Amino acid sequence: MKEKIHPNYHKISVRCSSCGSIFETGSTIKPNELRVDTCSKCHPFYTGKQTSIQATGQVEKFNKRLNKAQK
Numbered sequence: 820m821k822e823k824i825h826p827n828y829h830k831i832s833v834r835c836s837s838c839g840s841i842f843e844t845g846s847t848i849k850p851n852e853l854r855v856d857t858c859s860k861c862h863p864f865y866t867g868k869q870t871s872i873q874a875t876g877q878v879e880k881f882n883k884r885l886n887k888a889q890k
Contacts, residue, residue, distance in 0.1 A: 832853070835855055835858035
């Protein structure tokens with residue numbers, strides 16, 4: 820590898836403003852602290868509290884059209 824062409828890699832702490840958890844990661848941009856709105860500990864997608872809204876009306880419409888086309 821060539822020398823003096825790679826950016827400096829710093830360990831930074833990431834602080835979640837929603838739940839207050841702190842974890843460490845690496846960054847080439849900010850050598851200090853990074854603040855995020857939500858993290859993997861409090862985001863509904865990762866905690867399993869997110870509800871998936873199925874478009875049942877659209878599925879039923881499609882099935883009706885499919886049945887008409889098959890007849």
